[in-house]
Amino acid sequence: MASDPPDRTPRRLDPNERRRLPRVHIAVECTLQRRMGSPITAQTIDLGPGGMRVESRRPLSADEELDFAIPSDVMRVSGRARVMRQQERFVYALRFERLAPEAKAALNALAARTPPTSLL
Numbered sequence: 145m146a147s148d149p150p151d152r153t154p155r156r157l158d159p160n161e162r163r164r165l166p167r168v169h170i171a172v173e174c175t176l177q178r179r180m181g182s183p184i185t186a187q188t189i190d191l192g193p194g195g196m197r198v199e200s201r202r203p204l205s206a207d208e209e210l211d212f213a214i215p216s217d218v219m220r221v222s223g224r225a226r227v228m229r230q231q232e233r234f235v236y237a238l239r240f241e242r243l244a245p246e247a248k249a250a251l252n253a254l255a256a257r258t259p260p261t262s263l264l
Contacts, residue, residue, distance in 0.1 A: 165194035165195075165255070166193075166255040167190040167191060167192035167194075167195075167196070167197075167255070168190060168191060168192060168254060168255055169189070169190050170188055170190065170191050170218065170254070171187055171188060171189065172187070172188050172191075172214055172216040172218055172219075173185065173186075173187055173214070173215070173216060174186045174187060174188050174196070174198055174212055174213070174214050175212065175213045175214075175215070176198070176200065176204070176210045176211070176212050176225075177210060177211040177212070177213075178208070178210055184202045184204075184210075185200075186198040186199060186200040187199050188214065189235065191214075191251065191254065192251060192254075192255050193240075193248060193252050193255055194239060194240060195225065195228070195237065195238050195239040195240050196225070196238050196240075197231065197235060197236065197237050197238070198235070198236055198238060199234050199235055199236075200234060200236060201234060204227045204230070204236045205227060206227055206228065206229055206230065207227065208226070208227045209224060209225070209226050209241065210224070210225055210226075210227070210238075211223070211224055211225075212224070212225050212238070218254075219250050219251075219254060220250075221243070221247045221250055221251060222244075222247065223240055223241070223242050223243040223244065223247055224240070224241045224242040224243075225238040225239060225240050225241055226238065226239050226241050
């Protein structure tokens with residue numbers, strides 16, 4: 145006889161919500177850098193161990209890879225991210241591609257001590 149599966153948080157049914165890791169609302173300056181061209185100033189909307197949403201007045205392209213740096217007093221994190229989609233005007237969802245272990249630890253700590261905006 146099969147046992148009942150362990151209790152799990154139900155997955156949100158909102159098709160616009162694709163996150164699998166927690167994110168927290170946090171507005172900090174973020175610099176994005178393409179392979180060529182000048183740096184792009186952006187601001188985070190939310191941030192977590194798997195990625196972030198940013199507001200950028202300069203357009204970003206889906207599937208574009210960028211280096212990013214968050215040099216704030218709250219945390220200093222840098223790495224590589226991929227633009228997943230444009231969610232609305234000037235708002236882009238980015239997934240982290242490469243993060244140093246200390247950057248991952250800082251993002252996990254941030255998500256653990258702040259109530260998440262969503263969790264899938």
